[in-house]
Amino acid sequence: MAWVKLFKKPGGALKKSYQPGSMLSLALTKGLLNEPGQNSCFLNSAVQVLWQLDIFRRSLRQLSGHFCLGDACIFCALKSIFGQFQQSRERTLASDSLRNALAETFKDEQRFQLGLMDDAAECFENILERIHLHIVSDTATDGCSSKSCITHQKFAMTLYEQFVCRSCGASSDPHPFTELVHYVSTTALWYQLDGLLGKSERQRADMFGELLQAANTSGDLRSCPSQCGQSIRIRRVLMNCPEIVTIGFVWDAEQSDLTDDVIRSLGPRLNLSGMFNRVTDDNAKRSELHLVGMICFSSKHYSAFAYHSKSCKWVFFDDATVKEVSGRLQPTIPTVW
Numbered sequence: 001m002a003w004v005k006l007f008k009k010p011g012g013a014l015k016k017s018y019q020p021g022s023m024l025s026l027a028l029t030k031g032l033l034n035e036p037g038q039n040s041c042f043l044n045s046a047v048q049v050l051w052q053l054d055i056f057r058r059s060l061r062q063l064s065g066h067f068c069l070g071d072a073c074i075f076c077a078l079k080s081i082f083g084q085f086q087q088s089r090e091r092t093l094a095s096d097s098l099r100n101a102l103a104e105t106f107k108d109e110q111r112f113q114l115g116l117m118d119d120a121a122e123c124f125e126n127i128l129e130r131i132h133l134h135i136v137s138d139t140a141t142d143g144c145s146s147k148s149c150i151t152h153q154k155f156a157m158t159l160y161e162q163f164v165c166r167s168c169g170a171s172s173d174p175h176p177f178t179e180l181v182h183y184v185s186t187t188a189l190w191y192q193l194d195g196l197l198g199k200s201e202r203q204r205a206d207m208f209g210e211l212l213q214a215a216n217t218s219g220d221l222r223s224c225p226s227q228c229g230q231s232i233r234i235r236r237v238l239m240n241c242p243e244i245v246t247i248g249f250v251w252d253a254e255q256s257d258l259t260d261d262v263i264r265s266l267g268p269r270l271n272l273s274g275m276f277n278r279v280t281d282d283n284a285k286r287s288e289l290h291l292v293g294m295i296c297f298s299s300k301h302y303s304a305f306a307y308h309s310k311s312c313k314w315v316f317f318d319d320a321t322v323k324e325v326s327g328r329l330q331p332t333i334p335t336v337w
């Protein structure tokens with residue numbers, strides 16, 4: 001069970017095309033059908049968030065050549081839904097073609113099969129991984145440097161982790177890896193909330209990156225690689241500057257007493273330099289990302305919030321239902337839960 005939150009770098013002219021009272025801007029938001037027994041809410045939520053991500057939508061539109069898998073082609077199915085979002089006059093569309101392609105692609109692993117509920121965060125991540133495969137056709141996802149690969153150009157965090165002893169200076173070999181979704185345990189997050197006591201709401205919001213880092217490293221104590229007797233923490237270093245960062249919150253239990261506290265701790269802005277021990281890219285050091293999308297899981301059902309940049313409004317997506325959320329102009333946490 002996981003939540004996904006997506007952050008992106010603020011666009012230059014966020015409010016330029018907005019005309020107050022214009023219905024046209026929201027006309028491109030449509031619901032996605034979820035008939036009884038389909039259990040497609042996990043997929044519908046992931047698709048809505050991807051469609052509302054301007055960077056992703058525009059990048060996908062520019063791509064046509066790909067390694068096609070015919071009926072099982074996730075790339076074609078996603079393109080087809082996006083085409084209908086753009087052109088169809090219907091208020092509600094079917095996501096069946098993508099559901100079928102996903103089921104066919106993951107048949108051998110028995111994941112995302114028709115009629116069965118699945119995990120929206122994993123669905124989101126797997127769609128991105130498949131797009132990489134359709135464009136690059138290389139199963140090695142770490143270190144992908146293809147300029148046309150939206151997945152790695154826009155979403156991937158290139159990291160390495162290492163244990164370094166502050167006492168004797170000994171270090172483990174650096175372990176490089178790539179991450180599309182940065183998972184954080186909500187229980188670990190909750191344990192770090194004490195560190196925010198006495199801080200104002202504004203200060204707390206500014207420290208969201210630090211909070212994530214603390215939650216992600218708190219349990220990772222090892223003994224020093226040179227056996228000097230010290231216990232040391234893992235260090236994670238970010239080496240690129242991703243345009244979109246996705247955080248997956250992992251709940252350790254279906255029902256949790258921590259929910260209210262955890263929700264209150266979620267910040268609408270994210271500094272990459274706070275989130276990691278070190279950030280090497282100069283743009284990443286300065287970059288502040290804004291919350292633009294969220295997939296939520298509640299009562300065994302997924303729904304999504306996405307920031308509609310043309311109207312500067314948050315929109316709530318619950319399968320066929322699409323609702324505008326009370327209108328604050330800045331990307332901030334939506335007020336409806």
Ligand SMILES: [Zn+2]
Binds near residue numbers: 066070077
């Ligand atoms: Zn195709």
Ligand SMILES: [Zn+2]
Binds near residue numbers: 132141144152153
């Ligand atoms: Zn790639």
Ligand SMILES: [Zn+2]
Binds near residue numbers: 166224229
């Ligand atoms: Zn040591």
